[in-house]
Amino acid sequence: MSAEQLTLENLTVLNLIACGSFGKVYLVKDQAGTIYAMKQLSKQKIIMMRQVDHVRQEIEILRQVKSNYIAKMYSCFQDDKYVYMVFEFIPGGELFFHLRRYEQFPVEVARFYLAEISTALGYCHDQLGVLYRDLKPENVLLDKKGHVKLTDFGFAKQCRELTFTPLGTPEYMAPELIRQTGHHKSADWWSFGILAYELLCGHAPFMHDDLNVLYQKILKGQFVFPPDIDPDAQDLITKLLNTDRDKRFGANVQTGTKDIKAHPFFNGVNWNWIEKKLVKPPIVPEIKSSEDLDFWKNAAEEFVADEDEIQEMVEQGGFGEIPADGGKALFAWV
Structure with a gap:
């Protein structure tokens, strides 16, 4: 069968x-x-x-x-x-589970996951014309070898123009979704920036129990890095968390994914090996x-x-x- x-x-x-x-x-x-x-x-x-x-x-x-x-x-x-x-x-469960076990990841570990996740997002954007709109560590799974698998496409939409439906997980929502002024694939790269910060720092850059306060923090786009965060990582995250959707890193319709992959934070990454899943994952789940x-x-x-x-x-x-x-x-x- x-x-x-x-x-x-x-x-x-x-x-x-x-x-x-x-x-x-x-x-x-x-x-x-x-x-x-x-x-x-x-x-x-x-x-x-x-x-x-x-x-x-x-x-x-x-x-x-x-x-x-x-x-x-x-x-x-x-x-x-x-x-x-x-x-x-x-x-292998959710990346969220593994992140909570270690609290935060060393830069090389975070780089590996972000490389694989950016490849998944790039495929959605460039091959399918799909906005994913729900990137968070709970929706990133690890297979038996430790490689990334993106899941839960309940908020995804096949759309190559601005769309206006306000949805997603609050801590990862881009400012334009909160304002309901229209969003495109750069909203996914905003969420990617939030995820990158969380993997490296152990928590999201914008947090509050009161949704209205949380949204105000996101709209202002003001956040700080803990000490000793990799300078290239700081530069990448800062460019991804630009509150202007059209100036945000990755927003270019033609070159967005390529721009992300070409950032100095990813220097040394062999993207052909990443595409073929030839790079050994840092965490290999023990599956009985x-x-x-x-x-x-x-x-x-x-x-x-x-x-x-x-x-x-x-x-x-x-x-x-x-x-x-x-x-x-x-x-x-x-």
């Missing part, structure tokens, strides 16, 4: 991997014993939260992806209650078996998704209901 023929009937659920706002991710196995990660999304929540178009875009984009650095989607199907997406299982979830235990516990949430949303006046046909027409693109 090919991966494209996978259905709920020929998959066995082994364990819960993670939970999210719209559903859960399970470790599953097909009849041949091949392991996958299956994302189960609640149709009711998708409809109520007006996310049908975002889920459609996510699936359409993932069907086009052919990159070593993006988690591969093998199959997609639906039943009356859920949309299912079957991915390769990435056993194909079903090992050691690096995913915390992810499954962080968010408890419960069907009672749906009922609560209905009682509070949800935005929609699943059609009588189980949403088969509404989700016909699955």
